[in-house]
Amino acid sequence: MNPFGNIKTIAKRELRAYFASPVAYVFIVIFLLLNGFFTFMVGGFFERGEASLANSFFVWHPWFYLFLVPAVGMRLWADERRVGTLELLLTMPIAPWEAIVGKFIASWLFLGLALALTFPVVLTVNHLGSPDNGVIFAAYVGSWLMAGAYLAVSCITSAITRSQVVSFIISVVACLFLILAGFPPVINLLQNLTHNWQWLVDVVTSFSVITHFEGFQKGVLDSRDIIFFLSVIGFSLFATSVILRTHRTN
Amino acid sequence: MIKVENLTKQFGNKRAVDGISFSVERGEVLGFLGPNGAGKSTTMRMITGYLPPTKGNITVGGYDIVEQPISAKKLIGYLPENAPAYTDMTVHGFLDFAAEIRGLRGDAKKSAINRVVDLCFLKSVLHQNVDTLSKGYRHRTCFAQSIIHDPDVLVLDEPTDGLDPNQKHEIRQLIRKMGEKKAIIFSTHILEEVDAVCSRAIIIDRGAIVANGTPAELRRKSEWAGAVTLRLNNVAENVVQQKLNQLRAAKRISTATNGNRVTVTVFPRTAGDGDLTREVIEATNGWQVEELRTEEGRLDEVFRTITMPDTKS
Numbered sequence: 001m002n003p004f005g006n007i008k009t010i011a012k013r014e015l016r017a018y019f020a021s022p023v024a025y026v027f028i029v030i031f032l033l034l035n036g037f038f039t040f041m042v043g044g045f046f047e048r049g050e051a052s053l054a055n056s057f058f059v060w061h062p063w064f065y066l067f068l069v070p071a072v073g074m075r076l077w078a079d080e081r082r083v084g085t086l087e088l089l090l091t092m093p094i095a096p097w098e099a100i101v102g103k104f105i106a107s108w109l110f111l112g113l114a115l116a117l118t119f120p121v122v123l124t125v126n127h128l129g130s131p132d133n134g135v136i137f138a139a140y141v142g143s144w145l146m147a148g149a150y151l152a153v154s155c156i157t158s159a160i161t162r163s164q165v166v167s168f169i170i171s172v173v174a175c176l177f178l179i180l181a182g183f184p185p186v187i188n189l190l191q192n193l194t195h196n197w198q199w200l201v202d203v204v205t206s207f208s209v210i211t212h213f214e215g216f217q218k219g220v221l222d223s224r225d226i227i228f229f230l231s232v233i234g235f236s237l238f239a240t241s242v243i244l245r246t247h248r249t250n
Numbered sequence: 251m252i253k254v255e256n257l258t259k260q261f262g263n264k265r266a267v268d269g270i271s272f273s274v275e276r277g278e279v280l281g282f283l284g285p286n287g288a289g290k291s292t293t294m295r296m297i298t299g300y301l302p303p304t305k306g307n308i309t310v311g312g313y314d315i316v317e318q319p320i321s322a323k324k325l326i327g328y329l330p331e332n333a334p335a336y337t338d339m340t341v342h343g344f345l346d347f348a349a350e351i352r353g354l355r356g357d358a359k360k361s362a363i364n365r366v367v368d369l370c371f372l373k374s375v376l377h378q379n380v381d382t383l384s385k386g387y388r389h390r391t392c393f394a395q396s397i398i399h400d401p402d403v404l405v406l407d408e409p410t411d412g413l414d415p416n417q418k419h420e421i422r423q424l425i426r427k428m429g430e431k432k433a434i435i436f437s438t439h440i441l442e443e444v445d446a447v448c449s450r451a452i453i454i455d456r457g458a459i460v461a462n463g464t465p466a467e468l469r470r471k472s473e474w475a476g477a478v479t480l481r482l483n484n485v486a487e488n489v490v491q492q493k494l495n496q497l498r499a500a501k502r503i504s505t506a507t508n509g510n511r512v513t514v515t516v517f518p519r520t521a522g523d524g525d526l527t528r529e530v531i532e533a534t535n536g537w538q539v540e541e542l543r544t545e546e547g548r549l550d551e552v553f554r555t556i557t558m559p560d561t562k563s
Contacts, residue, residue, distance in 0.1 A: 084334030
């Protein structure tokens, strides 16, 4: 069988499993409620009087994902190991990377669905003014890529442990690093500490999802930003495969 | 179909499997016996490609499990210990997934699912979620998964664990029937199962093979093999002891008195010695014999003596 077919079968099973339990619905409802509340109440969507979603809507996404994406990703491998189905999965005639990619894609599509369900915000802003929908589209793409990067990090932490809780906590901390590396107070602190060693500050900030997400929010699809997110995903999935293999050899 | 050569698995400084070799051909059902922690599951996990061996080779249907894992795994159906199954889906959904990952599509998939549902008696729970199933049903669901692609090789880790006696019987029948056309390895703690199902059995202890043969051959290793048990009426115990101890073919005897009834077992000097029965019959001339039977040997006793060296005489 071809790798594509295997990946599809695994992704399909994973997606089915999401919707068989209440987790998927709870997640989507919370994500939408948070988005609504922060956009209109905290983000001051109406007060701004801008026909744009950047500062009221997308700006919160790195922070929502910080808690919500690890909640989606924590069960990916931890649960397979706890229940013992990992043994079943890895003795089927598929390559381990196909399973890793299949499971990742399923969760990523699920996050994409949750994100797509925020469409009423787009309708609202289009009703009230005439925003640049190209910019909004780019920001959606960026937001989804960012979610993918967080998810891939959660894949690693989920492969490390049998416990979903431990996986959740570690991946929140790891994702927090990805945010804080580009957070202005942290950059200032770093500049003071290192006496303005700009290269070091640049290296650290280049790891920040916020820095790379900013371009998308302005409507710029910069290949460097896309490559950043895709390489975080690629590297993390590779690390996941190494961790899963190490478990088996020891 | 399955060939294992000098297989070794090291966990840290513990050697779980230590240089074992054996092979299983089509039409054979190999029983894998041994105490807990002897290395049965580890060996099976290596054969199915879940754990990589530290040393040694495994080929399944001519494919090396390490070099050509996908071709080898296609031939194998595997029931892991504790029968894991995805709890967040229905039995049908789970079997559908298993069939698809084995490359079955459309009508072939449908008929494969129907076949295993019938074989494993899953019809009544088909649309139930796996986590609501009783242990027996969950076990059968996982078993159904392992035979969905009608594999040439079956590796079953304690397939009857946790089943009630009727279910055990059904699964054993199924294994024996499938064993006519497939190569099957299964592990068990239950020795009666070996007689009921296996064409050959291997006993492993501390990672090494300590016995290998047909159930009858293994039984013959027992000191009970060929022993003669007698029940006598109105004969004094010491008279019986004296007379039977003189028999040339007898190694030792054990006696028990209950009222005026004496039960005696005479163990043969060489296991399975047919002369003993004849000698005992001659010696009982004039006694009132209620019962006389020749023992076939006991697997549990063989198992105990070769897996616990402390009790070896």
